[in-house]
Amino acid sequence: MQATATTRPISRARLRPGAAIGRYSLRGVAFLYLGLFILIPVAAVLQAGFSNGLDDLRAALNSFGARNAIELTLVMAALTAVINGVFGTLLAYIFVRMPFPGRDLLSTIVDLPFAVPTLVAGVMLVALYGPNSTVGGWLADHGIHVIFARLGILLALLFVTLPLVVRAVQPVLLELDLAEEEAARVLGAGSWTTFRKIVLPALRPAITAGALLVFARSMGEFGAIVFVSGNIPNQTLTAPVLISQLLNPTNYGSSGGPAEAAAVSSLLFGFSFVVVLVTERLSSRSSGWFFS
Amino acid sequence: MAGATIKVQGLTKSFGSFRAVDDVSFEAAEGTITALLGPSGSGKSTVLRMIAGLEQPDTGSVWVAGEELTGASVQDRRLGFVFQHYALFRHMTVRRNVAFGLSVRRVDKAAQRERVDELLELVGLAPFGDRYPDQLSGGQRQRVALARALAPRPSVLLLDEPFGALDARVRQELRGWLDHLHRELGVTSLFVTHDQEEALELANEIVVMNHGKVEQVGSADDIYNRPAAPFVAAFVGSSNVLKGVVWERHVHFGHSIVAGAHAIPDGEEAVAYIRPHDVQITEDPGERSFPVAVERRIDMGWTSKLHLRLEDGQPLVAQLPNEEINGVAAGQNLFANLRNPKVFPRSRADEAAPASDEAVPVAGESSSVGG
Amino acid sequence: MTTVPARPSHPRSRERLIRGALIATALVYVLVLLVAPLAGIVYYALKAGLGEIGTTYNQPDIRHAFYLTGIIMIVTVIVTSVFGVIVALVLARDNFRGKALVSAFVDLPLAVSPVIVGLMAVLLFGRGGWFEPFFAAQGIQIVYALPSMILVTIFIAIPFVIREVVPVLEELGTEEEQAAWTLGASRWQTFRRVTLPNIRWGLLYGIALSAARSIGEVGAVLIVSGSLQGQTETATLYILRAFDQYQDQQGYIVALTLAAFSIVLLIGIETLKRRSTRRAR
Numbered sequence: 001m002q003a004t005a006t007t008r009p010i011s012r013a014r015l016r017p018g019a020a021i022g023r024y025s026l027r028g029v030a031f032l033y034l035g036l037f038i039l040i041p042v043a044a045v046l047q048a049g050f051s052n053g054l055d056d057l058r059a060a061l062n063s064f065g066a067r068n069a070i071e072l073t074l075v076m077a078a079l080t081a082v083i084n085g086v087f088g089t090l091l092a093y094i095f096v097r098m099p100f101p102g103r104d105l106l107s108t109i110v111d112l113p114f115a116v117p118t119l120v121a122g123v124m125l126v127a128l129y130g131p132n133s134t135v136g137g138w139l140a141d142h143g144i145h146v147i148f149a150r151l152g153i154l155l156a157l158l159f160v161t162l163p164l165v166v167r168a169v170q171p172v173l174l175e176l177d178l179a180e181e182e183a184a185r186v187l188g189a190g191s192w193t194t195f196r197k198i199v200l201p202a203l204r205p206a207i208t209a210g211a212l213l214v215f216a217r218s219m220g221e222f223g224a225i226v227f228v229s230g231n232i233p234n235q236t237l238t239a240p241v242l243i244s245q246l247l248n249p250t251n252y253g254s255s256g257g258p259a260e261a262a263a264v265s266s267l268l269f270g271f272s273f274v275v276v277l278v279t280e281r282l283s284s285r286s287s288g289w290f291f292s
Numbered sequence: 293m294a295g296a297t298i299k300v301q302g303l304t305k306s307f308g309s310f311r312a313v314d315d316v317s318f319e320a321a322e323g324t325i326t327a328l329l330g331p332s333g334s335g336k337s338t339v340l341r342m343i344a345g346l347e348q349p350d351t352g353s354v355w356v357a358g359e360e361l362t363g364a365s366v367q368d369r370r371l372g373f374v375f376q377h378y379a380l381f382r383h384m385t386v387r388r389n390v391a392f393g394l395s396v397r398r399v400d401k402a403a404q405r406e407r408v409d410e411l412l413e414l415v416g417l418a419p420f421g422d423r424y425p426d427q428l429s430g431g432q433r434q435r436v437a438l439a440r441a442l443a444p445r446p447s448v449l450l451l452d453e454p455f456g457a458l459d460a461r462v463r464q465e466l467r468g469w470l471d472h473l474h475r476e477l478g479v480t481s482l483f484v485t486h487d488q489e490e491a492l493e494l495a496n497e498i499v500v501m502n503h504g505k506v507e508q509v510g511s512a513d514d515i516y517n518r519p520a521a522p523f524v525a526a527f528v529g530s531s532n533v534l535k536g537v538v539w540e541r542h543v544h545f546g547h548s549i550v551a552g553a554h555a556i557p558d559g560e561e562a563v564a565y566i567r568p569h570d571v572q573i574t575e576d577p578g579e580r581s582f583p584v585a586v587e588r589r590i591d592m593g594w595t596s597k598l599h600l601r602l603e604d605g606q607p608l609v610a611q612l613p614n615e616e617i618n619g620v621a622a623g624q625n626l627f628a629n630l631r632n633p634k635v636f637p638r639s640r641a642d643e644a645a646p647a648s649d650e651a652v653p654v655a656g657e658s659s660s661v662g663g
Numbered sequence: 664m665t666t667v668p669a670r671p672s673h674p675r676s677r678e679r680l681i682r683g684a685l686i687a688t689a690l691v692y693v694l695v696l697l698v699a700p701l702a703g704i705v706y707y708a709l710k711a712g713l714g715e716i717g718t719t720y721n722q723p724d725i726r727h728a729f730y731l732t733g734i735i736m737i738v739t740v741i742v743t744s745v746f747g748v749i750v751a752l753v754l755a756r757d758n759f760r761g762k763a764l765v766s767a768f769v770d771l772p773l774a775v776s777p778v779i780v781g782l783m784a785v786l787l788f789g790r791g792g793w794f795e796p797f798f799a800a801q802g803i804q805i806v807y808a809l810p811s812m813i814l815v816t817i818f819i820a821i822p823f824v825i826r827e828v829v830p831v832l833e834e835l836g837t838e839e840e841q842a843a844w845t846l847g848a849s850r851w852q853t854f855r856r857v858t859l860p861n862i863r864w865g866l867l868y869g870i871a872l873s874a875a876r877s878i879g880e881v882g883a884v885l886i887v888s889g890s891l892q893g894q895t896e897t898a899t900l901y902i903l904r905a906f907d908q909y910q911d912q913q914g915y916i917v918a919l920t921l922a923a924f925s926i927v928l929l930i931g932i933e934t935l936k937r938r939s940t941r942r943a944r
Contacts, residue, residue: 022850023757030753030765033746037818038768041783044793048786091689100686108930112697114872115925117879119899120918121700123906127915128703135703159696171830191678213773220776222882223899227906240778240882247782247886258785265779272774273767280767346841366844373845379838383860392856393846437842444847 042269048259049266057267060260065233066242070267073239076150077218080157085211088165089203095166096173111167113160121159122227125152148230153238156224161214168210169203176202209282216275219268239268295323295480296357296447298343303352305338312338313349314504320497325474325481327491330501331527336484337452339501343482344450345369356448372441372479376453378433380425386412386436387421393444411439414476415469431462435469442477451483455490463487467494488528492516500524517632522641525565525634532566532608535638543635545604554635561638564630571610572629573598573617581627584608588622596620600628701922708919711912719916727894728901728917731809732878735897739816739877744870747824748862754825755832772821780818781886784811807889812897815883820873827869831862864936871932875925 049056061067094100095107113121129136129146139146146152176199184194222240229236231245246261298320305313313335320326328336341347343354345366353362361369381389387408388395394404412418415435425433434454441449454470455463471494474481485491491498492512500507500515500523508520519525526533536545538556543564556562574581588599596617600608608628620626709716719725754766772780787793788805798805805811839861843853859866881899888895896904898917905914 026749027753027757027759029746030750033750034765034768034821037814037821038771040793041780041787041818042771044786045779045783087689087692090685091693094686094689098682098686106690106693108933109693109697111929112701112926115875115929116701116922117875117881117899117918117925119879119881119902120704120922123902123914123918124700124704126906127707128700133703135699155696159700162693162696191681216774220774220779222776222778222885223879226882227903240776243776243778243782244882244886247785258782258789261782262786265776265782268776269779272776273771276767276770276774280763280770344845346844366841367847367849369845370847371845373842375838375842377838379842381839381842381857392843392848396843396846396848396852440842440846 045262045265045269049262049264052259054263056259057263060246060264063246063260065237066264068234069237069239069242070264072150072153072237073219073268076153076157076238077215079154080161080218081211081215084158084161084165084214085207088162088210088214089169089207091162092166092169092173093199096170111163113163118160118221118223119227122156122224125156125159125224125228129155147228148232148236150229150236152228153225153236156228157218157221160221160224161217164213164217165207165210168213169206172203172206173199205282209279212275212279212282216272216279219271239264243268295478297322297355298326298448298480298482299355300339300343301353301355303339303342303349303354305335305342305347305349312504313342316352316501316504316506318499318506318509320480320482322480323478324496325470325483325494326497326499327495328482328484328499328501329486329488329491329528330507331486333503334501335504336501340450340452340482340484343448344371344373346373370444370446372444372446372449374434374437374441374449374451374454376456378425378430378437378457380433380436380440382425385422385424386417386428389425389436390440390443392440397444407443408439411443414442414473415439429462430458431466434458434466438469438473442473442479447480449479449481451481453484453486455487456485463490470494492528500527502527519565519634522563522565522636525636529567532568532571533641534564534566534602534606534608536562536564538562543633545602545606556635556637562635563638563641564633564635566608566630566633568597568609568611570631570633571598571600571608571612572631573610573612573620574627574629577627578629581629584626584628586620586622586624586626589620704915704919704922707911708915715912716916719913722913724896725898725901725913725917728896728898729920731812731896732898732921734809735813735816735880735884736874736877738813739820740870740874742817743820743873744824744866747821747869747873748828748866751825751828751832752858755829756837769822769825772819777815777819777880777882778886780815781883783818784815784883784887788814806887808895811887812884812895815887816877816880819880819883820876823872823876824866824869827865827872828862831865832858835861864932864939867932868929868936871925871928874928878921878925 061070091106091110095103116124126147127133129139129152131137131140131147136146144151146155180198181194184198189197220240221238222244225238226241226244229238229241231237231241243261243264246264247258299318301317303313303316304311316335316339318326328339330336338347342349342352343356343361345361345364345368349362353360355361356369356371381392384392390408390411391404394407399407408421409418412421415438417432417435417439420428420432420436425436428436434457437454451470455466458466467490470481470483473479483494492515495512497509497511498515499509500521502523508515508524510518510520515524515528519528525531534543534545536543538544538560539558541554541556543562572581573584577583582602584600584602586598587601588597590597590599591614592611595611595613598610598612598617598620600610602608610628750769754762754769785792785806788795788798788811792806794805803810805814839857840853843857844850848856879899880897881903884897885900885903888897888900898921902914902918905911905917
């Protein structure tokens with residue numbers, strides 16, 4: 001074995017041209033697909049919404065019920081995020097840690113909202129709680145209004161977003177090392193303490209990511225709400241429905257138009273995008289995606 | 293299926309700022325089985341993968357059967373490759389796994405079937421043809437991987453730590469299989485391992501690597517008895533490491549001396565590597581022997597390990613047949629005599645391996661040295 | 664007479680009580696929130712009897728609505744699965760700066776209101792839109808017509824296949840593909856014979872989610888379609904109109920049909936997957 005003098009450097013471009021082309025063309029197609037379908041539409045909204053600076057946004061916010069709509073949307077979304085954050089985590093914990101008969105069935109049921117069209121969710125709520133139904137009638141007699149009221153909006157949002165937290169937390173739970181919890185138990189910690197000090201901190205990024213997704217999703221929900229809420233301005237009108245109205249001046253009001261709709265949309269969109277970015281940061285640190 | 297020569301020249305590869313492979317060159321002759329031996333991180337797997345085409349060298353060339361393969365795609369190289377974790381196609385049966393290389397080249401179905409039968413017979417898995425990989429044990433999976441790699445009659449077989457994922461007994465068993473296959477088929481084989489026992493047992497030639505460089509190339513005998521570098525002396529087999537100063541071609545540590553410091557000038561610091569079984573114990577002081585205190589005796593079946601301490605405080609471990617050390621016990625003061633020392637200047641020893649003042653663990657305490 | 668010392672409350676049984684309470688709470692929540700409304704719609708849809716269902720399915724505007732929904736679903740599924748797999752391969756296997764940003768873009772449709780998506784389409788293809796002149800010159804109608812409905816549905820369905828396939832790809836690793844290359848398989852052969860079979864369940868589930876989402880879309884298509892009865896009215900838009908025009912019964916039936924279709928699809932794939940992974944393994 002001797003070192004020979006002829007070691008010629010080989011330019012990388014000459015190596016395996018087929019593979020390099022394969023990789024770059026795959027990347028190219030992916031970027032083209034995403035760019036065409038996502039980047040351009042987003043740019044269009046932002047451009048339309050802010051082409052007149054903030055004037056359109058101001059006009060839109062001043063239109064009847066607009067500010068209220070945005071407020072309502074944010075509050076409802078936050079409420080949904082918190083409630084389903086708690087229950088979603090509970091469900092995920094049960095699915096992973098507590099076997100019981102019918103667990104698999106429950107797990108499948110929890111996935112239902114992914115299958116059910118949002119509009120149908122609204123229809124279902126009307127069927128169950130509408131003024132003509134037995135349940136709805138009984139509730140109304142006791143002063144609880146679901147349809148055409150904020151409670152209905154909340155129920156619709158909770159329905160639609162329940163799986164999001166469950167599926168965000170479940171994979172992380174599955175990967176947790178039981179040994180840590182067992183060590184805590186051996187050292188004398190009770191179940192709740194163990195959960196609070198060991199499990200919860202590990203789950204926090206996933207729960208937050210899931211809750212944020214719920215928030216963003218709830219902010220934008222249309223199909224389930226438009227049916228259930230009655231869209232009463234200053235009471236049960238949400239931002240997405242408002243936007244749809246702004247785009248249909250013939251049906252609903254005097255103000256409107258794509259520019260204003262775009263302005264409000266951009267605002268909403270800004271929220272969504274921030275949420276998505278934060279969620280991305282959080283979920284890249286914890287394992288698993290949102291759907292199992 | 294005759295083998296072909298493998299030649300690599302001047303291979304270099306860096307990952308970012310980390311230089312994984314540094315100017316590696318060696319040759320493997322037709323029909324031989326060569327081991328790339330080294331600790332983890334020594335670059336041996338990277339070299340193997342560059343030969344296979346799974347990685348691209350920054351500089352250097354790869355030749356098989358006299359033909360340069362450096363720019364060729366993995367598919368075109370037609371080399372057999374066995375992965376550490378089998379990489380069997382999980383949704384295909386054993387037969388379809390083995391047949392894959394043939395079906396990709398559109399060999400006709402009857403010929404495929406025949407060849408698959410032949411190979412399954414060869415690796416002793418004939419009744420398992422219709423099983424799926426997750427129904428097999430680790431050892432069985434690796435045998436399937438071997439059969440699969442050999443099915444297209446490659447001229448070269450590359451194996452990346454093929455037995456690393458298996459437990460000790462299965463590893464031994466498969467070592468036997470590999471040996472058997474190699475004798476039957478005569479395919480030039482190159483395997484990567486960190487297990488020196490495996491290398492010493494199986495390979496015609498061993499390429500010892502460390503930190504991306506080749507330390508020594510030679511037969512098992514060469515590597516074991518005539519290490520050309522301190523790293524090889526320390527890594528292969530177990531060794532005691534004694535430090536001292538050279539005077540008149542002897543290494544002096546305290547009142548003790550050992551011969552063999554031929555090329556090192558007087559006054560230089562040197563390191564001597566001595567195998568535990570090359571330490572002789574005697575009651576009589578002689579010209580070459582020096583006093584040692586026996587600290588511990590550990591009985592290990594038909595041999596015993598003696599933990600000794602030299603006058604200057606350095607530890608020494610001897611491993612000798614019980615019949616030679618009858619009556620030797622802890623607490624005694626005796627004399628030791630060292631055979632076959634491999635001596636290197638201290639500067640070379642320090643840069644090759646992490647400096648340590650302890651005797652390197654002796655065989656039986658840990659199975660691989662230098663980890 | 665020895666007194667028996669009082670036993671401390673046995674932690675085991677208290678734990679079991681808490682467990683039971685937690686499970687019960689979760690069960691009640693799911694029952695009230697999910698199962699009850701589902702039961703409600705099944706009841707109301709079937710209330711008028713099966714004959715009514717038959718009549719409903721024969722109504723021409725309803726048939727057309729289903730037809731339109733079906734077309735949108737098929738095109739969306741094809742586009743999002745083919746390109747979804749490509750994006751998934753790039754996200755899982757390729758390495759480049761800004762990968763997290765691309766990943767965020769993939770998630771974006773999940774967080775954006777469908778109404779905004781409809782607006783996007785109007786801004787791009789409607790009067791004065793960015794692309795409008797080009798298509799007008801070709802005589803192709805995008806908004807208030809099928810093409811825009813398909814486009815918005817694609818936007819909304821983009822994440823599903825990708826998000827199901829990426830974790831599968833990441834878990835699989837590339838060793839099997841590398842083995843295939845060493846055995847002489849080209850990249851395409853390797854994809855077809857090694858990668859695709861390995862991701863098949865993730866892919867199918869993603870396709871099912873994509874399909875379910877596309878037939879359920881209402882906000883975006885509402886804005887983009889102009890809701891021209893019999894021409895650009897999807898099943899979901901029909902439901903809106905049905906309740907508006909006091910055809911409640913038909914509304915319920917169509918709604919239940921849509922829900923049943925997606926539910927059967929998703930459960931079907933889940934079951935197939937569970938059965939196949941239980942089979943040989």
